[in-house]
Amino acid sequence: MGWMPRRLILLLAGSALLLAPLLAVQLSAGAGRAHACLCAPPTLDEAFERASAVFLGRIAGVSGEWDDIIEIEVDTVWKGSLARTAVVHRPRECAHPGFTLGRDYVVFARSYEESLAVFLCSGTTVVDDGEYAEVLLRELGKGQAPQASLPGDRLLALSMLLLVTMAAAVILWLAAWHLNRSSRR
Numbered sequence: 001m002g003w004m005p006r007r008l009i010l011l012l013a014g015s016a017l018l019l020a021p022l023l024a025v026q027l028s029a030g031a032g033r034a035h036a037c038l039c040a041p042p043t044l045d046e047a048f049e050r051a052s053a054v055f056l057g058r059i060a061g062v063s064g065e066w067d068d069i070i071e072i073e074v075d076t077v078w079k080g081s082l083a084r085t086a087v088v089h090r091p092r093e094c095a096h097p098g099f100t101l102g103r104d105y106v107v108f109a110r111s112y113e114e115s116l117a118v119f120l121c122s123g124t125t126v127v128d129d130g131e132y133a134e135v136l137l138r139e140l141g142k143g144q145a146p147q148a149s150l151p152g153d154r155l156l157a158l159s160m161l162l163l164v165t166m167a168a169a170v171i172l173w174l175a176a177w178h179l180n181r182s183s184r185r
Contacts, residue, residue: 041123042121051122052110052116055078055106055109056105056106058103064089072105074146076142080109088116088117090117090118105124106133109122110122
């Protein structure tokens with residue numbers, strides 16, 4: 001019975017040696033381009049339901065190397081809380097095919113890594129895209145104007161003000177302490 005484990009080990013080692021070159025060729029060749037992101041356009045109800053934010057805006061800037069960052073001047077908001085300028089990510093996986101500077105889009109954005117992102121199947125469309133865009137805008141209705149600033153922006157500003165005030169108080173206290181100590185010598 002002592003020969004059985006040794007024979008099994010030799011068989012497994014031989015199999016690994018035969019399969020290793022095949023695995024190396026497959027890994028070096030790559031898997032090719034996947035098309036898992038092909039989808040049928042969602043209905044308005046589906047797109048609206050899935051989105052964290054729905055708004056109309058003009059593309060003001062596109063930057064980024066891997067995750068494109070799109071800056072959008074917001075005109076009308078139907079869902080979500082947005083300031084006058086929104087920053088939306090376009091992740092490489094299943095990304096929306098592209099944005100053109102200066103064009104208006106109805107954006108259906110989803111939450112993505114503590115931000116907003118647009119994906120291929122989100123429903124985002126250019127406004128001058130003919131009849132579909134007209135129907136879309138009519139179905140969405142009037143909407144609301146974007147907020148001048150978001151509550152988080154105000155909270156950040158107040159936090160910074162408090163931090164600067166505390167730092168100034170500490171500096172003044174240290175200066176007074178140093179002067180008091182110097183005058184005693």
